[in-house]
Structures are given as structure tokens and as C-alpha cells.
Amino acid sequence: MRASLIPICLFLSAPAMAADPALLPPSVREMMEAAIANGSETEIATVAKIAKQTNPASADEIQRLVQSWKERTKATRDTVIREARFNELWTGRVEAGGFRSTGSTSELGISVNATATRAGLQWSHKLTASADYRRANGVTSRERYFAGYEPKYEFDPRGFAYGLAQFERDTSIGYDQRYTASVGVGYKLIVSKPVDLSVDIGPSVRHAKYLIGISETKAGVRGSMAAVWRATPTLTVKQSASGYAESGVYTLNALTGVETKVATRWSAALSYLVQYESETLLSTRDFNTLSRLTLSYDF
Numbered sequence: 001m002r003a004s005l006i007p008i009c010l011f012l013s014a015p016a017m018a019a020d021p022a023l024l025p026p027s028v029r030e031m032m033e034a035a036i037a038n039g040s041e042t043e044i045a046t047v048a049k050i051a052k053q054t055n056p057a058s059a060d061e062i063q064r065l066v067q068s069w070k071e072r073t074k075a076t077r078d079t080v081i082r083e084a085r086f087n088e089l090w091t092g093r094v095e096a097g098g099f100r101s102t103g104s105t106s107e108l109g110i111s112v113n114a115t116a117t118r119a120g121l122q123w124s125h126k127l128t129a130s131a132d133y134r135r136a137n138g139v140t141s142r143e144r145y146f147a148g149y150e151p152k153y154e155f156d157p158r159g160f161a162y163g164l165a166q167f168e169r170d171t172s173i174g175y176d177q178r179y180t181a182s183v184g185v186g187y188k189l190i191v192s193k194p195v196d197l198s199v200d201i202g203p204s205v206r207h208a209k210y211l212i213g214i215s216e217t218k219a220g221v222r223g224s225m226a227a228v229w230r231a232t233p234t235l236t237v238k239q240s241a242s243g244y245a246e247s248g249v250y251t252l253n254a255l256t257g258v259e260t261k262v263a264t265r266w267s268a269a270l271s272y273l274v275q276y277e278s279e280t281l282l283s284t285r286d287f288n289t290l291s292r293l294t295l296s297y298d299f
Helices: 002-019 026-038 041-054 056-083
Strands: 091-101 107-119 123-136 139-154 159-170 175-191 195-210 215-232 235-246 249-261 266-277 286-298
Touching (some): 041 056, 195 235
Antiparallel strands (some): 091 107, 107 123, 159 175, 249 266, 266 286
16 A cells, blocks of 8 residues: 555645746855845846856846845835925036136136935936136137026826926027926936937927117027937937927027046046027027036035
């Protein structure tokens, strides 16, 4: 009787043994746990890829370790963001460049730009300020100041609503002050590690005070786009543009930049700015360009 039960027991246990997933070798598990402990997503992805190639039978277990780390990291991040005060979790960048020449000509040029960003679970906030100043032989050829605030609400992974409030002063174009307000919706057309592309559009109102003392307020439509191409881990190409269409007035700003990392927090960038203003109360069709070579610090 006992002899007859042995084959039956082996038969019943065989499927269960065959269904057991391949165990992850201790050395591979230690390697994965070490990468996860370092917390670098790039390192974890690299180690996981190699581990799957050398241990294909344990690929599912390796993926479970990676997915578990991602879920824990996201849960921790969401908790930190949810419990943080508004004045916390801000990141920013300061960017500066300039030149000075003496001798037959005396010339001074300064370009400064600063941004601060706070990214929440759905809300994000961005503060921007910049200044461009150029003076040659006692004559100021460029004086432009800009400050802006842009809140954004993501109502799904790609769609968002935005608000915009900004101030400008640009004596080279002819206005002493210009205030802009806009709201609208946008969409992220491309979201990936190498490339991001988003567009938005909405109504706008602009109030301008010109150097000659005349003021005007006009309603119109605003649209913008922003693209980022991370060509390599240290080289990034950026393209942004915004345009305004109002009754008899059109404005276009386009900025192209190439940025390279020189240290962990330091970057060098070469950018080219194009500004176009159609006919205004002060001048007829003004087209300006500005090239910058700057050094930036992230904090």
C-alpha cells in the first residue's frame, strides 16, 4: 500500500514544484539591493538590465524588486509633498553673463536670469525674473527687465490649466511698463526621457505704458510652446516660444538654447533670443535679437 502511494505523491507534488518561480541567486539579490539602497534610478535600471540578461529565469523577480522600489519612492515623495508648507520644496537656478570693454570704446553688458519652481502633486508654481542691460559710450542701447509668475494645475497626466501674470520694461522697443495677464489650457504632446514637448493657449489682456506717456489696454489671444531635448546626460537643447495676437498688434518671443553640464550644479549655456513687435503707438515693426553666453547654478 505504501509503495503504491509514492508515485501518487510524486505526481501530485510535481506540478507545484514546476510552478515555483526560479529563485533569485543571493549574489544577484545583494547587487540589486545595493543599487536600490543608493537610490539612483539610472543605476537601478542598469543593474536590473544586466541581472535580467544574466539570469533570465529570474526576470520577474528582478522586476518585482524594481517596481517595489518605485512604489515606495513615489509613496514617500507624495507624502513629503502633501505635508510640506508652501515655502518649502522650491528649486531654482541663477544664470548670469556679461562683458566689459574699455579703450577706444567703453561698453558694458550684463545679462541676469533667475527662476524658482515648486512642483506639487497637481499644482506647480514658477517664478521668473531677468534683466538685460547694455551701455556703450555713455548711451544705453538696451534696458529690459522682466518678472513673471505662472501657476499650473494638471488635471490629468498630459492636460493642464495655467495662469500667467508678468511685468516687462523694454526701452529699446519703446514701452516703459507692460503688464500681462492670461489663463488657458495646455497639453503635453510628448513626455519621454529624451524629449518633452508641450503647448498651451488662452485669452490674454495686456496694458502698456509707452515712454512717450501714452497708455493702452488690449485683449487678445496668447499661445506658447516649450520643448526640451536631452541629447546626452550632459547636453540639453531647449526651445521655447510665446506669441500674442491683438487688434493691430502682434508679439513673438522665441528662445533657443544649448546647455552643457560642467559640474554637478554648474552649467554653461549659449542662447539666442528673437523678439518681434508689430506696429505699436511708438514705432513701426521692431525686430530684435540677443545672443547670450552664460554660466548657471542650480539650487
